Amino acid sequence: MLKKIVQPLDMSESLAEVKMRASFIDRFGGEEIVLVHVMNPGLGDKSLMQSRLTHLVDALGSVGIQARCLVTEGHVASEITRTAMEVAADVIYLPASRKNILVSSFLGSTTEDVIRLSDLPVFMHKLRPELVRTEKVRHLVFATDFRQAASRAWLYVRMLGRYVSKLTILHVGERAADPDTEQLRREHADRMLSELNAKFKVDFQDIALMSRIGSPARHIIDVVEQIQADLVVLGRLNEPFPSKLLGSTCSRVTSGVSSSVLLIP
Amino acid sequence: MFQNRVFCISLLIVAVFVLAGVVDADLLDRGSARLHGAIIAHFGWAYMLSGFFFLVFCVVLALSRYGDIKLGRDHEKPVYTYFGWFSMLFAAGMGIGLIFWGVAEPLSHYMDPPEFISPETGEAATFAMRYSYFHWGLHPWAIYIVMSLGIAYFSFRRGMPPLISSCFYPMLGNRIYGPMGHFIDILAVFATIFGIATSLGLGAIQINSGLEHLYGLPSSTMVTLLIILGTTMLFMISATVGLDKGIQTLSKMNIFLAFVLLLFMLVAGPTSYMLNVFTDTIGGYIGNMLEMSLAVNPFLGQEWYKNWTLFYWAWWIAWSPFVGIFVARISRGRTIREFISGALLVPTLLTFAWFSVFGGASLFLELEQGAGIGAMVQQDVSTGLFLVFDHFPGALILSNAAILLLIVFFVTSADSATFVLGIMTSNGSPNPPLAKKIVWGITQSSVAAILLVSGGLAALQRMAITAALPFNFVLLLMCYNIWKALASESRESDFRGHAGSNGSSM
Incomplete structure (x- = not known):
C-alpha cells in the first residue's frame, strides 16, 4: 500500500539522514522512493540541485533502495502535493520540522500546508520511532x-x-x-x-x-x-x-x- | 427536607445574609455597595457583551437548521393557545417591574439623562423613550429565552429534571449530580432570591406610594415592611392551600386588567401623540440597536449606564432562572424557531406599547402641558404612575386598579417564585414539599425587607447586580451546552438505530 513514496528534501539533510529515513519508510512495503526538491522560482541552480539529488539516488541504490529524483519550482507545499499526485505516489513522507512554535503559529509551516493540501496519505515522522536507535514501530x-x-x-x-x-x-x-x-x-x-x-x-x-x-x-x-x-x-x-x-x-x-x-x- | 444539599447550602447562605442584615444593616449596606462597585467597575462590559451575545445567539439559533427541533418529543403539540402563551409570557417576564417603571423610567431619563444630553429637551425625551425600549425590549427576552430554552430542551426533549444543572450534561456528564451541579443550582437559587426580592421590594414601595397618594397612608420603611408582611401572608396562604387554579385565574385576570388599563389610557389620552411616540421610537430603537447594545461610554456618561443599563441587564439575568423555568413549562411542544420568534417579538411589542402609552402620556403631560410630574418622579420614582393618572378621567379608579394589579402581581410572582425555588431545591421534583415552599416564601420576603431597611431601592438594585454576575457566566456556558446538544441530535441516529458504518475518522 505504501509502494511509491514521495520524500521531499530541502537539501539541508545529510546523506546519512536521507538514507536512514528512506530505509525506514521503505520497510513498509516500499518499491520506489521519489526524492523531491522544490526551488524558489528564479533562485538557485536547478542543474546543480538535480546533480546533488542524483547523487543521493545513487547512494540509496547502493543500499538496495530504488529511488529517483525530481526538481521543481514554485510554492513548496503545493509543488510537493502536485508532484506526489503526478507520480501517483501512495504516501508523502515528511520529517517533523523543528520550527519555533510562535513562528509556526503565525506563519504556518510547510508540513501543515502539505497536510492541508494533500489528497494523499501523509506520514509525518516525529521524535518516535527514534531513527538512530531502534527504527522500529512497536x-x-x-x-x-x-x-x-x-x-x-x-x-x-x-x-x-x-x-x-x-x-x-x-x-x-x-x-x-x-x-x-x-x-x-x-x-x-x-x-x-x-x-x-x-x-x-x-x-x-x-x-x-x-x-x-x-x-x-x-x-x-x-x-x-x-x-x-x-x-x-x-x-x-x-x-x-x-x-x-x-x-x-x-x-x-x-x-x-x-x-x-x-x-x- | 434537609437531605437536599442545594436546599441546605442555599438556605444557609441566604440565612447568613439575612442575619447580617438584622445584626448590622449598615455593614451589610456598605459591604454590598463595595461589592457592587467592584463588579460594575470591572465587569460592566461583560454584562453588555453577554446581553448582546444572547440576542445574537437566539437569532442565529432560530434561523439555523436546529430551529425545527421541538421542545418536547417529536409528536408533542403546544399545550397552550397563542393568546394564552403570549399572555403568560408577558406576565412572567415583566409583571411588577413594568408597572413600576412604565412611567418612571422615561421620565427619569428625560429629567436626568447622561451628561452629553441636555435634560428636559426634545432630545432627552427621544433618548428616554429609546432607552426605555432598549432596557425592556429584545435583550431581556433573549436572556430569558436562553434560560428557558435550555430547561425546556433538556427536560422535555431529553427527559431530565427541570434544573439549571441538567442543561450542563453535555459538558459535565454525571458531574451534574455532584458538587459542580449543586454549585450551578445554588447560584441559580441565589440569583432567583435576589432577583425576586428586588421585584418584591419595588412592588411594595410602589404599593405604599399608591396608598399614600390615594389614602394618605404614610410612605415609610415601616409601612413598606408591613405591606411586604401582608402580601407575604397572602402568597403563603395561596402556596399552602395550593390555589393553583385560583392563581392561574388571577394571573389571567391581571393580564386582562393590564390590557384594559392600557387601552383606556390609549383612548382617553393623547392617542396620536402616543402612536407617534411608538412609531418614532421603534425606528430609533432598530436604527441604534447595535450602538446601544454595546454602549458603556467609557469617556462620558458612564455613571448613567452603570445606574440604568447595567442594573437592568443584571436584573434580567437574576430573574432568568425563575422566568426560565416558568416559560419553559408553558412552551412545551413548540419548535425552537416558533419559541424564539414568539417569545422574542410578541412580549417585546407589548412592552413597547405599554411604554409608548404610559411613557408617552407622561412625556406629553411634561412637555406639552408642563404638569411638573418629572420633578416629583425625581424625588420618588414610585409615584410616577399615580401622578399621571391624576390627569386622566377616573383617576381614583385607575389608581386603585393599579394598586390591585401590583398586589396581584406581587402575590402571583412570589407564589410562582416559591414554587420554582422549591423545584430547584428538590432535585427538580414537579411537586416540591410544602415546607420548602414556605421556607422559601419567608426567605425571599425577608431578603426584600432586609435590603429595604439596609439601603432602600439602591440596595435592592445593588444586590440584583451582585447576584447576577456569576449567573451571567452560567448563561454563557448554557449557550454552549444547548448548541452542543442540538448538534449531537443528528449523530444520535447512528446509535439509536444500532446502525451506522464501521467508520473511523477524526
Whole structure:
C-alpha cells in the first residue's frame, strides 16, 4: 500500500539522514522512493540541485533502495502535493520540522500546508520511532470516531499490522446530551470497538481498546504519550469553518504528539 | 427536607445574609455597595457583551437548521393557545417591574439623562423613550429565552429534571449530580432570591406610594415592611392551600386588567401623540440597536449606564432562572424557531406599547402641558404612575386598579417564585414539599425587607447586580451546552438505530 513514496528534501539533510529515513519508510512495503526538491522560482541552480539529488539516488541504490529524483519550482507545499499526485505516489513522507512554535503559529509551516493540501496519505515522522536507535514501530494507535473516511484508514491499519505488533484502538467521542442517550452512545462505542477488534485481530498480536470522552485531539495526544506509542493513524476529514479556525483535530494532533502520525485523507 | 444539599447550602447562605442584615444593616449596606462597585467597575462590559451575545445567539439559533427541533418529543403539540402563551409570557417576564417603571423610567431619563444630553429637551425625551425600549425590549427576552430554552430542551426533549444543572450534561456528564451541579443550582437559587426580592421590594414601595397618594397612608420603611408582611401572608396562604387554579385565574385576570388599563389610557389620552411616540421610537430603537447594545461610554456618561443599563441587564439575568423555568413549562411542544420568534417579538411589542402609552402620556403631560410630574418622579420614582393618572378621567379608579394589579402581581410572582425555588431545591421534583415552599416564601420576603431597611431601592438594585454576575457566566456556558446538544441530535441516529458504518475518522 505504501509502494511509491514521495520524500521531499530541502537539501539541508545529510546523506546519512536521507538514507536512514528512506530505509525506514521503505520497510513498509516500499518499491520506489521519489526524492523531491522544490526551488524558489528564479533562485538557485536547478542543474546543480538535480546533480546533488542524483547523487543521493545513487547512494540509496547502493543500499538496495530504488529511488529517483525530481526538481521543481514554485510554492513548496503545493509543488510537493502536485508532484506526489503526478507520480501517483501512495504516501508523502515528511520529517517533523523543528520550527519555533510562535513562528509556526503565525506563519504556518510547510508540513501543515502539505497536510492541508494533500489528497494523499501523509506520514509525518516525529521524535518516535527514534531513527538512530531502534527504527522500529512497536506500538500503533488507531484513533477513530466511527465516522466517515473510515474504511481507507483501517485498510492502512491492517497493512501496518505486518510490521507492528501492538495496536491500541482509541475512540474519543462526544458526550451525548442526556444520561439515557449517553448510555446508548457508550454501548454503541463498545460494540463498534469490539467489531474493530475482531477485524484487526488477525493482523496484530496484541490489541487494546480504549474509549474516552472529550476533545479528540487532547485525548489522542494524552493516550499516545501515556503509552509511548510510536505511530498514530488518523482519518482526515475536511472539517467545517469554525473547526478549521480553531485548528483541526489532525493539525492539533500532529503538532502535539511525539510519535509519528499517518494521516489518511 | 434537609437531605437536599442545594436546599441546605442555599438556605444557609441566604440565612447568613439575612442575619447580617438584622445584626448590622449598615455593614451589610456598605459591604454590598463595595461589592457592587467592584463588579460594575470591572465587569460592566461583560454584562453588555453577554446581553448582546444572547440576542445574537437566539437569532442565529432560530434561523439555523436546529430551529425545527421541538421542545418536547417529536409528536408533542403546544399545550397552550397563542393568546394564552403570549399572555403568560408577558406576565412572567415583566409583571411588577413594568408597572413600576412604565412611567418612571422615561421620565427619569428625560429629567436626568447622561451628561452629553441636555435634560428636559426634545432630545432627552427621544433618548428616554429609546432607552426605555432598549432596557425592556429584545435583550431581556433573549436572556430569558436562553434560560428557558435550555430547561425546556433538556427536560422535555431529553427527559431530565427541570434544573439549571441538567442543561450542563453535555459538558459535565454525571458531574451534574455532584458538587459542580449543586454549585450551578445554588447560584441559580441565589440569583432567583435576589432577583425576586428586588421585584418584591419595588412592588411594595410602589404599593405604599399608591396608598399614600390615594389614602394618605404614610410612605415609610415601616409601612413598606408591613405591606411586604401582608402580601407575604397572602402568597403563603395561596402556596399552602395550593390555589393553583385560583392563581392561574388571577394571573389571567391581571393580564386582562393590564390590557384594559392600557387601552383606556390609549383612548382617553393623547392617542396620536402616543402612536407617534411608538412609531418614532421603534425606528430609533432598530436604527441604534447595535450602538446601544454595546454602549458603556467609557469617556462620558458612564455613571448613567452603570445606574440604568447595567442594573437592568443584571436584573434580567437574576430573574432568568425563575422566568426560565416558568416559560419553559408553558412552551412545551413548540419548535425552537416558533419559541424564539414568539417569545422574542410578541412580549417585546407589548412592552413597547405599554411604554409608548404610559411613557408617552407622561412625556406629553411634561412637555406639552408642563404638569411638573418629572420633578416629583425625581424625588420618588414610585409615584410616577399615580401622578399621571391624576390627569386622566377616573383617576381614583385607575389608581386603585393599579394598586390591585401590583398586589396581584406581587402575590402571583412570589407564589410562582416559591414554587420554582422549591423545584430547584428538590432535585427538580414537579411537586416540591410544602415546607420548602414556605421556607422559601419567608426567605425571599425577608431578603426584600432586609435590603429595604439596609439601603432602600439602591440596595435592592445593588444586590440584583451582585447576584447576577456569576449567573451571567452560567448563561454563557448554557449557550454552549444547548448548541452542543442540538448538534449531537443528528449523530444520535447512528446509535439509536444500532446502525451506522464501521467508520473511523477524526
